[in-house]
Amino acid sequence: MADQEEQNMIDIYVMGRRYRVPEGLTIMTALEYAGYKYVRGCGCRGGFCGACSTVYRKEDDYKLKMDLACQTAVEDGMFLVQLPFVPALREAYEIEDVDPGEKDNVLLDLYPEIARCVSCNTCSKACPQDIEVMDYVQAALRGDVERTAKLSFDCLHCGLCSIRCPADIKHYHLAQLARRLKGRYLDLDSSELEKRIKELEEGIYTEEYEEMLKMTIDELKKCYEERKFEEEG
Amino acid sequence: MIQMEDGYLYYPGCTLKTKASDYEESSKKVMEALGKPLVEMDNWYCCGAVQSLATDDIMHQIAAVRTMLCAQEQGERELVTLCDMCYNVLKQANKRMKEKPDELETMNEFLDEDPDYEGQVEVHHIFELFRDMKDEIKKLVKKPLDGLNVVTYYGCMLLRPNHVSIDNTEDPMIMEDILELLGANTIVNPKRTECCGSYHTVNRGDIVENRVEEIVARAAEDGADVIALSCPLCQFNLDYHQRVSDHKIPVLYLTELMALSFGMEAGLKKHKINPRGALKDFLE
Numbered sequence A: 001m002a003d004q005e006e007q008n009m010i011d012i013y014v015m016g017r018r019y020r021v022p023e024g025l026t027i028m029t030a031l032e033y034a035g036y037k038y039v040r041g042c043g044c045r046g047g048f049c050g051a052c053s054t055v056y057r058k059e060d061d062y063k064l065k066m067d068l069a070c071q072t073a074v075e076d077g078m079f080l081v082q083l084p085f086v087p088a089l090r091e092a093y094e095i096e097d098v099d100p101g102e103k104d105n106v107l108l109d110l111y112p113e114i115a116r117c118v119s120c121n122t123c124s125k126a127c128p129q130d131i132e133v134m135d136y137v138q139a140a141l142r143g144d145v146e147r148t149a150k151l152s153f154d155c156l157h158c159g160l161c162s163i164r165c166p167a168d169i170k171h172y173h174l175a176q177l178a179r180r181l182k183g184r185y186l187d188l189d190s191s192e193l194e195k196r197i198k199e200l201e202e203g204i205y206t207e208e209y210e211e212m213l214k215m216t217i218d219e220l221k222k223c224y225e226e227r228k229f230e231e232e233g
Numbered sequence B: 001m002i003q004m005e006d007g008y009l010y011y012p013g014c015t016l017k018t019k020a021s022d023y024e025e026s027s028k029k030v031m032e033a034l035g036k037p038l039v040e041m042d043n044w045y046c047c048g049a050v051q052s053l054a055t056d057d058i059m060h061q062i063a064a065v066r067t068m069l070c071a072q073e074q075g076e077r078e079l080v081t082l083c084d085m086c087y088n089v090l091k092q093a094n095k096r097m098k099e100k101p102d103e104l105e106t107m108n109e110f111l112d113e114d115p116d117y118e119g120q121v122e123v124h125h126i127f128e129l130f131r132d133m134k135d136e137i138k139k140l141v142k143k144p145l146d147g148l149n150v151v152t153y154y155g156c157m158l159l160r161p162n163h164v165s166i167d168n169t170e171d172p173m174i175m176e177d178i179l180e181l182l183g184a185n186t187i188v189n190p191k192r193t194e195c196c197g198s199y200h201t202v203n204r205g206d207i208v209e210n211r212v213e214e215i216v217a218r219a220a221e222d223g224a225d226v227i228a229l230s231c232p233l234c235q236f237n238l239d240y241h242q243r244v245s246d247h248k249i250p251v252l253y254l255t256e257l258m259a260l261s262f263g264m265e266a267g268l269k270k271h272k273i274n275p276r277g278a279l280k281d282f283l284e
């Protein structure tokens, strides 16, 4: 018994200190196993919110690696550090004042530092979502809002790209602007949306919602597990 | 010179997609008419807009090399640029990689996620294509630019440094030769190879204003109806900074004039000084 337990344990280093943790945990749960409590740097625990950026190195590797702590399994000999927050500057803008059709390049106007991109691709290598970050920055540089928005669609705003960038580009804020511009100016208005808003205003879900408020946690869980998806189309 | 059968692999550069869209539109139409359409690369990267001359600065050559790599991976060896700045940066960076195998090796090691660049791509400016298509151009001229006085302007990037020049650095004739085919009255002006002030436009507009004044004053003295060029930055400087000048000479891309002489209208949209007055005899 003791032997088997020994086999399944690995060593990790958290901010320089060694801990023995069971194999198979994510970085996030391994840290909690080691006694840390997350007050920042943790959100959805499901790989969607981008709050859990982590930087690590393996014992025999010279490369720094980056990932999401909630999505990556711990490995033996990992040196870990958590980033609670990336303080990258985000430009303020009024979405109604930045029509990409009226200017040569709104993205460049608001984030002029993208012109410093040297195409080193460090951003893409840092991205835990495998986004072609460099390529969307390049698309932004030539004013292609559509491509910037498309390529960056899976971005979680973890900020790792910006931390690594030698040109101090704020990739994820730039990309969010592009997606907002696409939503506001490039995509067609949906008639379905208006219909839906009207239904909601008329209280189509009020009854169901009130029922849910009365449920216990277990009832809610059951309800969630048995939920049905509407068919597409 | 170039062998691509159905056209030429084309590197646009960022400015051609924004401020200089007139240049892209007119070039595409002209090349299409010549039966050699410009085929945009599947993927490309901003050239960086300034060639870094520091001997130990490989970082700033990466973007250019990535673009060469895109051409190589598309199976092409010849790459055509329109923008003078892009031409100059790509050509110099490419030359550096060809001539310095140690730097190429360092570069390829850095680009470890990509295939190696083999140094086989050649960079050309669109004017070099025109030089090789004189007969074809002549055949397409339907509305000769009779009586239009054109002063050419080369600026720096097509001619300097000498080892990437597309023509004689001191006495270039490549634009004059094309204009002659179009039937224009070409004026050879001594200011045509002087610098417009370039990027000083960003924070020292006064320097550019002085340069531009000298260039346009001389062009006016020579009786210019329009100035012809190809560099989007020179175009912007000569066009925009005439706002403080007594002269208002339209500044056109050579390909806009070519399109007109072929009986097509292309570009002519983003000019600060409206060229339509000067060109009225040749517009429908």
Ligand code: FES
Pocket (backbone or CB within 6 Å): A041, A042, A043, A044, A045, A046, A047, A048, A049, A050, A051, A052, A068, A069, A070, A071
């Ligand atoms: S906690 Fe939300 S992505 Fe990891």
